[in-house]
Amino acid sequence: MTMGGSVVGQALYSRAFGKKTDEPVIFLHGGPGSSAVYFEATTAQKLADKGFYVLIYDRRGEGRSVETDAKMTYDEFFTDLNSIYKTYNITRAHLIGFSFGGLVTALYAEKYPEKVKSIVLVSALVSQQASYHTILDSVERIYRSRQDSANLQALGKVRTMDTLSLAYRTEVFAHASRNGFFSLQNPDPAARRIYATYNTDTLIKAYVKNEQAVGTLWKNEARKNIDTTPVLKKLTQTGMPIYAIYGKQDGLYSKDQIADLQAITGQSRLKYLDNCSHTAFIDQQAQFLEAVGEWLKPGH
Helix, strand or coil: CEEEEEECCEEEEEEEECCCCCEEEEEECCCCCCCCHHHHHHCHHHHHCCCEEEEEECCCCCCCCCCCCCCCCHHHHHHHHHHHHHHCCCCCEEEEEECCHHHHHHHHHHHCHHHEEEEEEECCCCEHHHHHHHHHHHHHHHHHHHCCHHHHHHHHHHHCCCCCCHHHHHHHHHHHHHCCCCCCCCCCHHHHHHHHHHHCCHHHHHCCCCCCHHHHHHHHCCCCCCECHHHHHHHHHCCCCEEEEEECCCCCCCHHHHHHHHHHHCHHHEEEECCCCCCHHHHCHHHHHHHHHHHHCCCC
């Protein structure tokens, strides 16, 4: 286990898997307020075993990188990621952006294209507003099928809110969580075995989410509702490979959103996996490892 380099006095929690001589891959976790712990505990070593130097870290003020003064701004996220490059003496790396980490990944690659070999978006946000709309439309169908008038009334109020507000985001995700949009109803046996380790894994058991992180970002960051579609298009035009892995049962993304993303990545660079929800690297771990291993191998 390695405590990462100092960033204005802040030690970031980070850890390396595999050989330093292998292709470097950096995992950017979801959030804000989350951690790389789930990828670290379940998938990082398996990816390293495919011939990659895998680095995971928790952003400042998130997970194990405790920092009460963290601002949760994108510039701060960039500073933290730059410190990982420096700590591990890496010039260029592949970036895996999971969920909210996909936004950080895209914006970082736009700012520092010379440091990024390729991007892998995993269940990654692209247009925040599009995902909010997808969630609301989906839960409305569920409530109508149940003739759930109380929740339909509550949903009607959400639709009248300022779509750029923190309160709106909070309500949208509350409806998503209540309807199981982040989890898989009937995981495959392999995924069940991995999820079963959550109860005993010491890393996962020790993890505490920073529930203040989203509010802190909202207070300090001007870029609150991002659509990275133009950024991703620009990056592909400059020759940067962009790959993507999404689950068909992930409630954050509609088929139309996936089709729009595939138009950017190209058909062969996007995997749309069945019996797979938000945590794609667990729900369909074998397919995740196979795809990433193939895409990122040297000379591909």
